[in-house]
Structures are given as C-alpha cells and as structure tokens.
Amino acid sequence: GWNMENILDEEIKVINDTVGPEEHVICALSGGVDSTVAATLVHKAIGDRLHCVFVDNGLLRYKERERVMETFESDLHLPVTCVDASNEFLDKLKGVVDPEMKRKIIGKEFISIFDAFAHELEKKLGRKPAYLVQGTLYPDVIESCPPPGSGKTCSHTIKSHHNVGGLPKDMKLKLIEPLKLLFKDEVRQLGRILNVPDAFLKRHPFPGPGLAVRVLGDVTEGNALDILRQVDEIFIQAIKDAGLYDSIWQAFAVFLPIRSVGVQGDQRTHSHVVALRAVTSQDGMTADWYYFEHKFLDDVARKICNSVRGVNRVVQDITSKPPSTIEWE
Numbered sequence: 001g002w003n004m005e006n007i008l009d010e011e012i013k014v015i016n017d018t019v020g021p022e023e024h025v026i027c028a029l030s031g032g033v034d035s036t037v038a039a040t041l042v043h044k045a046i047g048d049r050l051h052c053v054f055v056d057n058g059l060l061r062y063k064e065r066e067r068v069m070e071t072f073e074s075d076l077h078l079p080v081t082c083v084d085a086s087n088e089f090l091d092k093l094k095g096v097v098d099p100e101m102k103r104k105i106i107g108k109e110f111i112s113i114f115d116a117f118a119h120e121l122e123k124k125l126g127r128k129p130a131y132l133v134q135g136t137l138y139p140d141v142i143e144s145c146p147p148p149g150s151g152k153t154c155s156h157t158i159k160s161h162h163n164v165g166g167l168p169k170d171m172k173l174k175l176i177e178p179l180k181l182l183f184k185d186e187v188r189q190l191g192r193i194l195n196v197p198d199a200f201l202k203r204h205p206f207p208g209p210g211l212a213v214r215v216l217g218d219v220t221e222g223n224a225l226d227i228l229r230q231v232d233e234i235f236i237q238a239i240k241d242a243g244l245y246d247s248i249w250q251a252f253a254v255f256l257p258i259r260s261v262g263v264q265g266d267q268r269t270h271s272h273v274v275a276l277r278a279v280t281s282q283d284g285m286t287a288d289w290y291y292f293e294h295k296f297l298d299d300v301a302r303k304i305c306n307s308v309r310g311v312n313r314v315v316q317d318i319t320s321k322p323p324s325t326i327e328w329e
C-alpha cells in the first residue's frame with residue numbers, strides 16, 4: 001500500500017538493486033528538507049559509500065553552517081564534507097546588482113565547487129563516483145519539464161531556479177531521485193520515520209541563492225550580510241518565541257541599499273533600513289502577507305534598532321503575491 005513505511009522499504013530496495021556493491025554515490029546537501037531526507041534515505045541503503053558535500057557560499061543565515069552541520073553529523077550521522085567557498089562566491093558577486101545575474105553566478109560557482117569535490121573524491125577512491133542523489137520532488141518534475149509540444153512553458157520563467165539540473169559535465173553521473181514521486185508533506189513524513197529532527201523538517205523554505213537575493217544591490221557592500229544576519233535572527237527568534245513559526249510559510253528580513261536619518265541617544269544617525277517579510281502560503285505560488293500583532297512588531301523593531309549597529313529604521317512588507325513575489329529579488 002501507499003504508506004510511508006512501505007515506500008521507505010521499497011526505495012531502499014530500489015537503491016540497493018541500482019547501485020552496485022562497489023559503486024559510490026555523491027550528494028550536495030543544501031540544508032533544506034528535500035536533500036537532507038534524500039541523503040538520509042540513500043545512506044540507510046548504502047552506508048558510507050554515500051559522500052555528501054555542504055557548500056558554505058557565504059550567503060547563509062546566522063550560524064546556519066554550524067547548525068546544519070550539527071544536524072547532519074550528530075543527529076543523522078551522514079558522511080559530510082563541509083567546503084567553505086564563501087570567498088569564491090563573494091569575489092564573483094562583487095559589484096553585481098542584477099538579481100538574475102546573481103542567480104547565474106551563484107549557480108555556476110556552485111557547479112564548479114561541486115565538480116572539484118567530485119574530482120577530489122575520485123582521486124581518493126581511485127574510481128569515479130557513479131551516481132548523484134537529488135532531492136527532486138514530484139511537483140519539480142511536473143513543473144520543470146513540460147511535455148515537448150504541449151505548448152506549456154516552464155513555471156519558473158520569472159526567476160531561474162537552479163535546483164533542478166546543472167551537473168558536473170564530464171562526470172557522467174547517473175541520477176538517484178528517491179523522492180521524485182512524493183509531495184512535500186510526504187517527504188516530511190518520510191523524514192520523520194528516518195529520524196530527521198522535527199525542527200529541521202519544519203524549517204521555512206530558503207532560496208538556493210540565499211541572502212544574495214535578500215541584500216538588494218551589491219551583497220559585498222559594507223557589512224550588509226552581517227547586518228542582515230543579525231536582524232533576521234532577531235526576527236525569526238521572536239517569531240519562534242511567540243509560537244508563530246509553524247503558522248507562517250516563510251519569514252525573513254531584507255537589507256535595503258538606502259540610508260535614512262534617525263536619532264539614537266542624542267546623536268543624529270544616517271543608517272540602514274531593513275524590511276521584515278512574513279507570508280502564509282500553500283505552495284509558494286501565491287501568498288498572503290502575515291498579520292502580526294502591533295505589540296509583537298513594536299518589540300521586534302525596538303530590539304533590532306537597539307542591538308544591531310548600523311540600523312535605525314525597520315519597515316514591514318504588506319504586499320501579497322501577486323502582485324509582489326515572496327522574495328524581493
């Protein structure tokens with residue numbers, strides 16, 4: 001029957017029948033639910049012939065690298081190599097303001113880092129890894145590949161999502177996509193059976209290009225990324241403390257590339273403005289902005305201005321999707 005325990009057993013059997021006893025498999029972990037559940041499942045099937053990589057692109061949230069690595073290693077016992085490529089990514093992003101250009105640069109850099117990881121591994125193992133795990137879900141399958149001649153277009157024409165596709169070219173890796181018949185809620189159920197921590201399964205979606213699309217303009221300018229991380233952490237922590245996290249689809253802060261005048265202590269300041277965004281949604285295709293109580297917003301805004309140096313103004317985004325998108329870039 002179609003229950004998650006059966007699906008898990010089925011998948012493990014399929015993976016074991018597919019991957020030969022001497023063959024190795026690689027996987028890029030993003031810190032998201034899908035790649036984590038896919039990797040955990042494959043690990044259960046083939047053990048340490050799975051080799052995962054987590055890339056720190058310098059665009060992660062506050063302590064995110066430490067937090068996800070802790071989950072991968074301590075909770076899930078996944079064999080993961082953490083590659084710190086923040087300098088490479090940020091160098092390439094210097095001076096870039098166009099959002100699509102940012103996405104392309106990040107996608108391309110990611111492939112090059114992943115490619116290097118795969119070649120390193122090949123040297124170490126003395127053979128090429130044969131398979132690549134991807135956390136592709138059923139909706140990705142239908143959305144990203146409209147049948148030829150159907151007249152339908154890809155649903156991601158406004159923004160290029162680079163989750164699907166983009167593999168190291170000369171590696172000739174075959175794909176393992178253990179989640180490709182499942183919807184998101186089924187992936188979460190599967191994750192629960194595999195002991196992926198609940199806090200992890202319930203994490204809000206986070207875009208592949210990370211904070212690059214939440215710092216408007218040049219992400220390398222001043223300490224924009226650092227300011228954004230602090231503001232975002234205060235906002236998210238307040239949402240969790242208020243017990244609201246699970247009722248919100250996505251919440252985050254945005255760094256605006258403008259300054260405004262303020263008065264802090266007895267000094268006039270000319271500092272940064274940050275925006276808070278929170279939405280409810282079913283699938284991210286449409287979304288409604290979230291109503292916080294005034295007291296909540298007041299507390300958060302005060303806390304941000306009092307504790308994040310360089311910020312003197314907080315605004316809230318009160319547009320839904322459409323007409324806005326969820327992200328600002």
Ligand code: XMP
Binds near residue numbers: 103284325
């Ligand atoms: P938008 O901003 O288009 O976002 O309303 C819809 C959902 O997609 C996420 N998003 C991305 N995810 N790569 C990703 O992996 C991207 O380039 C990207 N752009 C947007 C966004 O966070 C929201 O959940």
